[in-house]
Amino acid sequence: MADIFRTIIIFGATGDLARRMLFPSLYNLFVDRLLPEDIRIIGCGRTAMEESAFRGEIDEALKSFLADDRYGAEDAAAFLDRIGYCAVSVGEAKDFEALAAMVSDRAADGIAVYLSTPPSLFAPVVEGLGKACISGANVRIAMEKPIGQDLASSRAVNEAVARVFDEDRVFRVDHYLGKETVQNLLVLRFGNALFEPLWNANAIEHVQITVAETVGLEGRVSYYDNVGALKDMVQNHVLQLLALVAMEPPSSIGPTSVRDEKVKVLRSLRPMDAASVSTHSVKGQYQQGAVDGQPVKGYADELGKPSSTETFIAVKAFIDNWRWKGVPFYLRTGKRMPNRRSEILIQFRPVPHSIFSGRGKGLQPNAMVIRLQPEEQIQLLVMAKQPGLDRHGVELREVALDVSLSTGAAGQRRRIAYERLLLDLIEGDPTLFVRRDEVEAAWTWIDSIHEAWQQAGQETKGYTAGTWGPSAAIALIERDGASWHD
Ligand code: BG6
Numbered sequence: 043m044a045d046i047f048r049t050i051i052i053f054g055a056t057g058d059l060a061r062r063m064l065f066p067s068l069y070n071l072f073v074d075r076l077l078p079e080d081i082r083i084i085g086c087g088r089t090a091m092e093e094s095a096f097r098g099e100i101d102e103a104l105k106s107f108l109a110d111d112r113y114g115a116e117d118a119a120a121f122l123d124r125i126g127y128c129a130v131s132v133g134e135a136k137d138f139e140a141l142a143a144m145v146s147d148r149a150a151d152g153i154a155v156y157l158s159t160p161p162s163l164f165a166p167v168v169e170g171l172g173k174a175c176i177s178g179a180n181v182r183i184a185m186e187k188p189i190g191q192d193l194a195s196s197r198a199v200n201e202a203v204a205r206v207f208d209e210d211r212v213f214r215v216d217h218y219l220g221k222e223t224v225q226n227l228l229v230l231r232f233g234n235a236l237f238e239p240l241w242n243a244n245a246i247e248h249v250q251i252t253v254a255e256t257v258g259l260e261g262r263v264s265y266y267d268n269v270g271a272l273k274d275m276v277q278n279h280v281l282q283l284l285a286l287v288a289m290e291p292p293s294s295i296g297p298t299s300v301r302d303e304k305v306k307v308l309r310s311l312r313p314m315d316a317a318s319v320s321t322h323s324v325k326g327q328y329q330q331g332a333v334d335g336q337p338v339k340g341y342a343d344e345l346g347k348p349s350s351t352e353t354f355i356a357v358k359a360f361i362d363n364w365r366w367k368g369v370p371f372y373l374r375t376g377k378r379m380p381n382r383r384s385e386i387l388i389q390f391r392p393v394p395h396s397i398f399s400g401r402g403k404g405l406q407p408n409a410m411v412i413r414l415q416p417e418e419q420i421q422l423l424v425m426a427k428q429p430g431l432d433r434h435g436v437e438l439r440e441v442a443l444d445v446s447l448s449t450g451a452a453g454q455r456r457r458i459a460y461e462r463l464l465l466d467l468i469e470g471d472p473t474l475f476v477r478r479d480e481v482e483a484a485w486t487w488i489d490s491i492h493e494a495w496q497q498a499g500q501e502t503k504g505y506t507a508g509t510w511g512p513s514a515a516i517a518l519i520e521r522d523g524a525s526w527h528d
Contacts, residue, residue, distance in 0.1 A: 047152030047182070047468040048078045049145055053130070053167055054158035055085025059186065061103035064158060067460035069104055072124070073117045076465060084144060086130040096127035132166045138174035149180060154468050157185040165202035172206035184213040184467050187278045188269070192492070193485040200478050213467050214476040218279040220459030223414040227286045230412070230420065238291065240390065242365045247407065248524055250372045250387040251283050254379035256333050259344045270351045275375040277488045281308060282476070284371055287386055288361055297473040301480060308483035312360040319494035324503065324514040325352035328378040331507030338378060338507045350502045353377045356515035357491070372519050374526070378507035384414040387527045398438055406440050411527065420445045
């Protein structure tokens with residue numbers, strides 16, 4: 043691409059995300075010659091450190107977090123050679139000036155800044171960058187979620203960023219958008235003539251989106267307890283999936299068209315109020331139990347104090363527009379679930395008239411399962427005839443038309459979501475990044491749930507670790523005659 047940038051600055055470079063994801067992804071891109079050969083990557087952190095010590099830390103991180111067949115000593119040495127370090131304390135103008143001096147000879151070739159710091163530092167870091175003039179037309183800025191904790195605080199962060207960077211140079215990261223199957227959703231919907239005529243309330247009865255994790259707090263005590271599952275997962279990842287499933291066909295794959303359509307969906311989400319929230323949402327917190335046969339502590343024990351923060355949430359959402367009138371979108375996400383699974387289920391309506399009723403195992407409405415992880419897979423559940431002579435009537439059975447993407451595209455390495463996103467950032471393609479209006483529309487809906495919980499005094503229910511959440515979450519969908527796809 044014409045304007046591929048040749049310098050990346052990473053704030054929060056000694057943090058967990060940088061070590062686990064950002065540097066291993068950059069290494070993979072570098073080794074595959076997808077980065078400019080003279081790329082310069084500058085890590086910034088609070089701690090004063092020699093460049094060699096920082097490189098040593100990154101080397102350790104590569105050894106720990108890269109796939110076994112990816113690490114090579116020679117490649118690592120070449121990669122580490124491209125890395126520098128600058129200690130920057132927020133609010134210290136001289137630190138930002140030192141950083142500016144490090145990149146001054148490269149500014150003309152474009153600089154991508156990646157904020158992988160706690161969100162409270164976004165505004166002050168951006169201000170520091172602005173004052174040190176690391177902010178001109180040739181600088182792009184990427185930041186991790188969460189942008190704020192509610193609509194008001196996200197607006198404040200967005201305002202602070204907008205004072206220094208125009209919106210077209212702001213790249214808000216939602217790493218789910220970098221996942222292969224998430225983009226495959228676009229191809230499935232808009233690269234096939236088959237589905238679109240059925241993709242609406244006439245043919246679809248309901249949609250389920252599940253993002254289940256087996257992990258618990260993972261040492262993120264101070265972050266997680268102030269946030270909870272609604273804000274940690276639904277506000278971003280789950281709503282992005284919902285937007286991609288529900289949006290109108292964009293006129294092109296370009297960033298404006300796709301994001302225009304997503305934001306319309308997010309703005310059409312029906313707000314919750316104190317009356318609807320108790321029947322349309324369930325929040326839960328895991329208690330002591332077992333996952334993968336191993337005993338695990340409850341959330342409050344891990345935290346060391348009682349808390350009402352939800353580690354699980356199930357919501358019945360509606361999109362108030364023509365296409366989705368009356369179609370429930372059941373969303374659920376939780377920690378310490380029985381297995382790690384992210385999937386979207388499209389439940390079609392039954393055939394209008396069954397000629398098979400009362401015979402065999404019965405006619406099931408079609409369903410499509412789009413699985414994002416652990417393995418990428420798309421399954422279309424259709425009815426077929428049970429082989430046999432049918433002396434007592436045709437017997438039906440459900441069969442899966444199965445497109446397993448990991449076998450279908452065997453031999454092709456699956457990329458870490460961050461590899462794609464980092465490449466898009468330095469190449470300047472914002473399609474898979476979240477625009478300001480999307481973030482704010484998502485917060486508007488999330489705030490309505492949060493406020494409604496408070497007004498209704500809704501309690502967080504306990505669930506045993508290793509189960510699918512509180513029984514009320516099962517009731518939430520079964521009241522409507524449906525059930526979760528477990
Ligand atoms: C993060 C959340 O955004 O996504 C974490 O903060 C969660 O709580 C993680 O564990 C899940 O990501 P993935 O890619 O493992 O599904």
